[in-house]
Amino acid sequence: MPELPEVETVRRGLEPAMVGARFTKVIQRRPDLRFPFPERFAERLEGQEITALGRRAKYLLADLASGEVLVMHLGMSGRFLVTKEGATRMPGEFHHEHGSLGAHDHVVFRISNGATVTYNDARRFGFMDLVPRSTLETSKHFAAMGIEPLGNELSGETIARLFQGRRTPLKAALLDQRLIAGLGNIYVCEALFRTGLHPEAPAGSLATKDGQPTDRAYQLAAVIRDVLAEAVEAGGSTLRDHAQVDGSLGYFQHSFRVYDREGEPCVTPDCTSTVTRLVQSGRSTFYCPECQKRSSS
DNA sequence: AAATACCCCTGACGGC
DNA sequence: TGCCGTCAGGGGTATT
Numbered sequence: 001m002p003e004l005p006e007v008e009t010v011r012r013g014l015e016p017a018m019v020g021a022r023f024t025k026v027i028q029r030r031p032d033l034r035f036p037f038p039e040r041f042a043e044r045l046e047g048q049e050i051t052a053l054g055r056r057a058k059y060l061l062a063d064l065a066s067g068e069v070l071v072m073h074l075g076m077s078g079r080f081l082v083t084k085e086g087a088t089r090m091p092g093e094f095h096h097e098h099g100s101l102g103a104h105d106h107v108v109f110r111i112s113n114g115a116t117v118t119y120n121d122a123r124r125f126g127f128m129d130l131v132p133r134s135t136l137e138t139s140k141h142f143a144a145m146g147i148e149p150l151g152n153e154l155s156g157e158t159i160a161r162l163f164q165g166r167r168t169p170l171k172a173a174l175l176d177q178r179l180i181a182g183l184g185n186i187y188v189c190e191a192l193f194r195t196g197l198h199p200e201a202p203a204g205s206l207a208t209k210d211g212q213p214t215d216r217a218y219q220l221a222a223v224i225r226d227v228l229a230e231a232v233e234a235g236g237s238t239l240r241d242h243a244q245v246d247g248s249l250g251y252f253q254h255s256f257r258v259y260d261r262e263g264e265p266c267v268t269p270d271c272t273s274t275v276t277r278l279v280q281s282g283r284s285t286f287y288c289p290e291c292q293k294r295s296s297s
Numbered sequence: 298a299a300a301t302a303c304c305c306c307t308g309a310c311g312g313c
Numbered sequence: 314t315g316c317c318g319t320c321a322g323g324g325g326t327a328t329t
Binding site: 034075076077104121122123124125166167168172240281282 | 299300301302303305306307308309
Binding site: 002003006034058073074075076077078123125126177184185186187236237239240259283284 | 324
């Protein structure tokens, strides 16, 4: 469940259960997820206070008193569940009665405040790593990472500069984490629809040949902010599992205008067209062929 | 540099 | 009921 809004939703849920408390016990139930866990993973966490819980793009970052950062990525199916001592676990297919472990519960963090934080990931495309805070920015995960879409760097000017001269389709450019980091398939489709831009239009068409932003570049920057902020506000999107760490659901999926709506009528008033699906670099793109045009203004 | 193809893994769903 | 193909919010690597 992992684009930026879902990861931010998880961060907000984990924060009160983790920050200011210590790991009292870490149970690592297999040697790897997508990648091997770092050496002595559990030992390096146990006893450590979590001083802050942050997020960069789709990564969760738990700062430890040791000076290391616990880096966590949810992949496609990673999820966290927080349970409090004495409380009954939310019912769910992967979680049974309190204290028992479900089929894909790979890591269990016991926290000094009585909370238990369980990481479940059926597909195991997620991963965890430990990196010194002092070199986090230059570590392999972040060295080539693009700008934060909810930060100050995202603007029409930035989009024009990043996309300048690129003939790659807009869809691919927006999914490229080396340019803007945090968007995924859902929010790219939604942002392109809201901006009226065709997913196959060349990314460079948002900049003039001088590198100056077109009106559409400014609109796209604003729309990306808006759609992400709305989704965070809604607690993310719930597709096949809970989005929140207490087992409750996000509800932004009810606000999708094109994502996963192939064949449904376009929501634009007076538009008689139909949401269409196409495949770009192996992934589904949903768009309205009437409302989303290749021309840039 | 940039674009595509394929890979990782499990589960859900539709068609037969 | 089962089997099979397809698809899924991620991204890394190898190949053109």
